Amino acid sequence: MTMTRRQLVAAIPAAALAANLPRGARAEDARKVVTFWFGQANSDGQAALRNDLVEAFNASQDKYLLQMEVKGAAVNNLLKVALVAGNGPDIVQTAGPAYLTAIANAGQVLPLDDFAEKYKWKDRFLAPLLNTSVYGGKLYALPRDYESMHLFYNKELFKQNGWKLPTNRQEMEEVADAALAKGIIPFGAGNADWKGVNEWLMTVFFNNVAGPDNVRKALAGELPWTAPPFVEAVELSKAWYNKGYFGKNYFSLTIEQSFLQVVNGKAAMALNGTWSFGTKSYGMSKPDTVMDVMPTPSLGTAFTGPLVHLACGATLSIAKTSQNAEGAAAVFEFMLTRKFYETMNRDWPGKWALPVKDLPPEMLSGIGYPLFEKTISNLHEAFSKGQYGFTTWTFWPGATNSYLIEGIEQVWLNKITPDAYLTRMQTLFSQEAKEGKVPPLPPRTA
Amino acid sequence: MWLFALPALLINICIILVPAVLTFTAAFFMWDGVGTPAWAGLANFQNMAADPVFWSALTNNFIWTAIFLTVPVCLALVMAAALLMAPKARIVVQSIIFLPRIIAVAVTGRIFQGMIFSPVTGVVAWLNEHGFSISDPLADPDRSLYAVAAVDIWHWWGFLAVVFLSAMRQISVDQIEAARLDGAGFLALFRYVLIPGIRPTLILMLILTVIWSFQVFEFIFIVTRGGPAYGSEVLATFAYRHAFFEGDVGQAAAAACVMSLFGLCATAVYLWLQITDDAQST
Numbered sequence: 056m057t058m059t060r061r062q063l064v065a066a067i068p069a070a071a072l073a074a075n076l077p078r079g080a081r082a083e084d085a086r087k088v089v090t091f092w093f094g095q096a097n098s099d100g101q102a103a104l105r106n107d108l109v110e111a112f113n114a115s116q117d118k119y120l121l122q123m124e125v126k127g128a129a130v131n132n133l134l135k136v137a138l139v140a141g142n143g144p145d146i147v148q149t150a151g152p153a154y155l156t157a158i159a160n161a162g163q164v165l166p167l168d169d170f171a172e173k174y175k176w177k178d179r180f181l182a183p184l185l186n187t188s189v190y191g192g193k194l195y196a197l198p199r200d201y202e203s204m205h206l207f208y209n210k211e212l213f214k215q216n217g218w219k220l221p222t223n224r225q226e227m228e229e230v231a232d233a234a235l236a237k238g239i240i241p242f243g244a245g246n247a248d249w250k251g252v253n254e255w256l257m258t259v260f261f262n263n264v265a266g267p268d269n270v271r272k273a274l275a276g277e278l279p280w281t282a283p284p285f286v287e288a289v290e291l292s293k294a295w296y297n298k299g300y301f302g303k304n305y306f307s308l309t310i311e312q313s314f315l316q317v318v319n320g321k322a323a324m325a326l327n328g329t330w331s332f333g334t335k336s337y338g339m340s341k342p343d344t345v346m347d348v349m350p351t352p353s354l355g356t357a358f359t360g361p362l363v364h365l366a367c368g369a370t371l372s373i374a375k376t377s378q379n380a381e382g383a384a385a386v387f388e389f390m391l392t393r394k395f396y397e398t399m400n401r402d403w404p405g406k407w408a409l410p411v412k413d414l415p416p417e418m419l420s421g422i423g424y425p426l427f428e429k430t431i432s433n434l435h436e437a438f439s440k441g442q443y444g445f446t447t448w449t450f451w452p453g454a455t456n457s458y459l460i461e462g463i464e465q466v467w468l469n470k471i472t473p474d475a476y477l478t479r480m481q482t483l484f485s486q487e488a489k490e491g492k493v494p495p496l497p498p499r500t501a
Numbered sequence: 502m503w504l505f506a507l508p509a510l511l512i513n514i515c516i517i518l519v520p521a522v523l524t525f526t527a528a529f530f531m532w533d534g535v536g537t538p539a540w541a542g543l544a545n546f547q548n549m550a551a552d553p554v555f556w557s558a559l560t561n562n563f564i565w566t567a568i569f570l571t572v573p574v575c576l577a578l579v580m581a582a583a584l585l586m587a588p589k590a591r592i593v594v595q596s597i598i599f600l601p602r603i604i605a606v607a608v609t610g611r612i613f614q615g616m617i618f619s620p621v622t623g624v625v626a627w628l629n630e631h632g633f634s635i636s637d638p639l640a641d642p643d644r645s646l647y648a649v650a651a652v653d654i655w656h657w658w659g660f661l662a663v664v665f666l667s668a669m670r671q672i673s674v675d676q677i678e679a680a681r682l683d684g685a686g687f688l689a690l691f692r693y694v695l696i697p698g699i700r701p702t703l704i705l706m707l708i709l710t711v712i713w714s715f716q717v718f719e720f721i722f723i724v725t726r727g728g729p730a731y732g733s734e735v736l737a738t739f740a741y742r743h744a745f746f747e748g749d750v751g752q753a754a755a756a757a758c759v760m761s762l763f764g765l766c767a768t769a770v771y772l773w774l775q776i777t778d779d780a781q782s783t
Contacts, residue, residue, distance in 0.1 A: 132745050135534045157748050161536035247614070247639075250726055304620050306640030306729045312621060454747040461554075461742075464730035468642055492533075492748070 086120040089382040090144035093123055094130040094369075099335060101125055103402035111398070112389045119382035138163040138374060145377040146386060148199065148369055151449050152187040152494040153456060155370045159188075159195040160491065164372035166193040170384040179391060181438050183497040184410040187367050187449060190495060196370035197387055201410045203350070203363040203434055204259050204446070207331065208324040209317050210347040212239070218323075222361075224264075224291075224354040231300050234323045243315075243322030244301040245308025252310060253460045254447040256292065256301075258364055259326050259351050262444030264288035266357025270445050274496055276488050280481040281474070284357060289466060289473035291354065296467040306464075311336050318345060326351065329434065330368065332404040332427040341424040348430055350437075363437045365497070366446035367410075397421040400431075410438065441498075450494055452487035455480055521761070527754035534750045545755040554731050555756070558739040561646050562763070565735065566714035568647075570707060573654045577661035578703075582691050584662070585669045595666070598659030606656070610723035613652045614639065642732025645725050649733055653720045664706060665699060672698035704774060711767040715760045736760045 096104060104123060112121045124144075126133055131150055137143040138158065147164050149155045158164055171177050171194050177185065180198065188196035213220070213230075216237070221227035231241035246252035262270055265284035272278035273285070295301065302308070302322065314331065316322035318338035331337055339346050350361035371390075373383045389395060390409060396418060399407040404427045414435050419428040437443055447456055458480055465471045487493060528545055530538035549555045580598065584591050601609065617624050620637045628635050638648035672695065680694045696703070718737035721727060727734035727742070736756050744753035 139535055157533045157535050161533070163535055250728065304637065304640065307618070307620050307637040454749060457742060457746045461728070461731060464642075464728055468730045470642065470730050 086118060087379045087382050089119050089121045089146065089379050089386055091121060091123045091146040091148070091386070092130055092134060092144045093125045093148060094150065095128050096125050097334065097336075100333065100403045100406060103399055103406075107395060107398040107402055108390075111395065112386055115389060116385070119379070119385055121382075121386055134158075138376075141376045143374045143376065145374055145379050145383045147372040147374050149196070149372070150369060151367050152196075152370060153448060153451060153453060155188060155196050155372065156190070156452070156492055156494050158372070159190045163375050164195050165375055165377070165380060166195060167197070167373065167384075168194050170373075170380075170387070174384070174388050174391075176387075176391075179412055181410040181412055181435075183365055183438050183441065183443070184367055186497040187495060188370055188372075196372040198367040198410050199369040199371050200367065200406065200408045201434055201438060202329050202366040202368045202405070202408075202446070203443075204255055204326055204328055204366075205348050205363070205430065206324055206351045207314075207317060207327050207346060207348045209320055209322075209345055211345050212320050212323055220349065222352050223359070224352075227352060227354065230323065231295075231298075235299060239320075240302040240316060240322035241300040241324060242295075242302070243308075243313040243317040243325045244305055245310060245313035246305060247307050247312075248309040250460050251448065253463050254456065255328060256326055257288075257459055257463055258444070258446045258448075260288040260292040260354070261285065261447070262364055263351055263353055263362055264291055264355040264357070266355060267362065267444035269357060271496065273484075274445060274450050274493065276485075276493075280484060281477045284355070285477055286473055287355065289463070289476060292463065293466050293473060314338070320345075328366075329408070329427075329430055330405045332424065332430070333406045339426070341426070343426050346426070348426060350433065362444050363434055363442075364446045365438060365443040366449045368406075368448075393418060400424075400427070408434075410435075412439075445496075450496065452484065452492040452494065454492075455483045455487055458483055524754045524757050527750055528758050530751050532750040533748040534744065538751075541751055545751045549752060549755050549759075554734060555736075555739060557731055558727075558734040558736050558756075559759070561733065561735045562715050562717070562760075564646060565650060565717055566711055568650050569654070569657075569710050569714050572650075573658035573661055574703075574707070574710070576654075576658045577665050578691075578696070580658075580662040581665035581669055582687070582695055584666050585695070586687070591666075595659075595663055599663055600659070601656045602660040604656070606719045607723055609652060609656050610720055613655075614724055618648060639725055640729060642728070642730040644732075645729065646721075646733040649721050649724050652724060653717070656720075661706060664702065668699035668702035669695055701778075705771070708767050708771040712764040715763040715767075 093104060104125070109121050109123050112119075130148075131154055134143060134147060134149070135158070138147065143163075147158065149158060155164075167176070176197065177194075181201070184198040184201055185194070187198065188194060208220075212218075216233065218230045218233060219226065221230050234241045244252060244256065265282075265288045269278060269282070269284045273280055273282070296305070302313075302316075308316075310327075311334070313322070314325055314327060314337045317325045332339065350363045352361050353359050371387060373380045377383060390407075391411065396407075396409060396411070400422045401424070404422065404424050408431055414432075416432070419432055422428055447459055451459060462471070462476050462479060466473055466476045484493075527538070529541060529543070531541045531544070532538035580594075584594060604612075615622055618637050618639050620626050620629065620640075623637075625635050625637055638644040676698070677690065677694060680690050685693065716737060717735055718741070721733050721735055721738055722741065725733045727738035736759060740753040740756035740760070743749045743756065
């Protein structure tokens, strides 16, 4: 190819510019790319992912280039298809151990034991969370966060009405009845945009009525779901629904609308997850003068005192077909840095609360969100001591969990009895247990 | 002729026949979507038959079909006939009634959910504030299917009316004028001239309605996700739930086979009617 004089003259400034580019930009071509698909993220979340993870990781070293795509709600389906086709991302994020089970059993993700040994991950993560990803003695994922159901309440409303914070079922029902008498909805709740709200509530009923030990026995196959403690749990959920404790519009309200009812004083409380801190539109602020939060109180006789529920909202693995497993592991290692913990939890509270063992108070206070810091600190302590219940989305196998969500509506709307509901749940659970689909249970002590 | 049809045939084989055969095959396997499929024989069909939700979903598909074979078709036929008689209003009215068809399904669903049926932000809320006691039909398992059908009818009937109007405009003006001279009023003209005149189009749309009714998914999934309490569950949402929430692709494929069976029956009826018509015309 021959160049004209004019083309040659035009090429000189371009060549000069390229020669003066910063070192990082030139090095990008030589970097090995690490791909990562993320699920749902609001605008704050996407900004946090971009600034605190992608750009921060890429600036922290010059060997790997992290590329992230936010895929939305369908990411779990896309991921399964892509993994089977051998075209998945390097970093495989699932929506928790219940989703990971099938992928790990199918050998679509790499065991992480060698990396765990190299980076001492087993010494740095809380054991109850890390063990939710151990299959056949091998570690297949790292927990991205921990979550729990909590009782969010409008503290101003409680103060104005002289209500005491409930510590058991009787006190909870007294507050709820007093609220109803004043035309206030006891619990702001709605599942119009996400049916999973049903399982948030059922996690509380199963654990706080039947007790976490009975739930653990049922998950281990030592107690059927048709046992009396679970019947009592389902009956209580139905009684509360029928009394109007969740308001008249449970099936019509979105999560945001129902949470705002509490913030605006139209509802007194909400049984919601710790991820709520990360959604600005829920109306909570830092510091919060209206809202407060506490672990959910006992609702039965199986145990006393408040209870948190062990949940892992997402797991991180490396795809079997990854060409850059080292790079993916380097991203995981970056997530364990103190700076990442502080910036990500400051910008998107609750979404990336890595269950690290070492969580000094000053690390939390750096986040600048007192209510969130208090909650995480309590969770960390309870999980460290092995004092927790079990969330349905982390420990129930797929079909059983799907039925738990869909079938409870039939109970609440008087289409089937609690016994029929639990009998069907037991049938599905037995089948899935036989097929090895039940996610692993962590040891009771940390 | 075969060479002429080859490109279309190849595309159909790749994107229709191969997935269809794979889906049919998957119905005889236990498969979670990522692992190794295991032969299951007829177990998926047996499990499906033992699941009461499958039967209520199938029933809902029949109800949906009955609704869509009557309500939008009647609305569209009357509107098309009226527009045929009133040519000046045609462009404006056609544009208005066709508009819902070009709005994305997700947008239509959210509009009805939030601005019409919602007891907090919708027309239902406004009616309640003004003395009418109306609850959200989407929250009632006995009414949710009909409420979603109403949304889909709003989206669908205008398109149907435009199709019927185009067919009616093919009818000879002489025939219509002759009927009028003989004293036929609107109803008689409609019954004895317009309906027989668009019979092939009408039958095609009815057959397609049956096929589409057994495939209905988007509106139900967006607006109610088949609930509450499976109240608006249909075969497609049943299959989707099994495939993507329960990790039971085999069961989902079995449900898809049942959906296809009804579509095949409707297609067979259409072909039989075509053959009968051809035989009569020769």
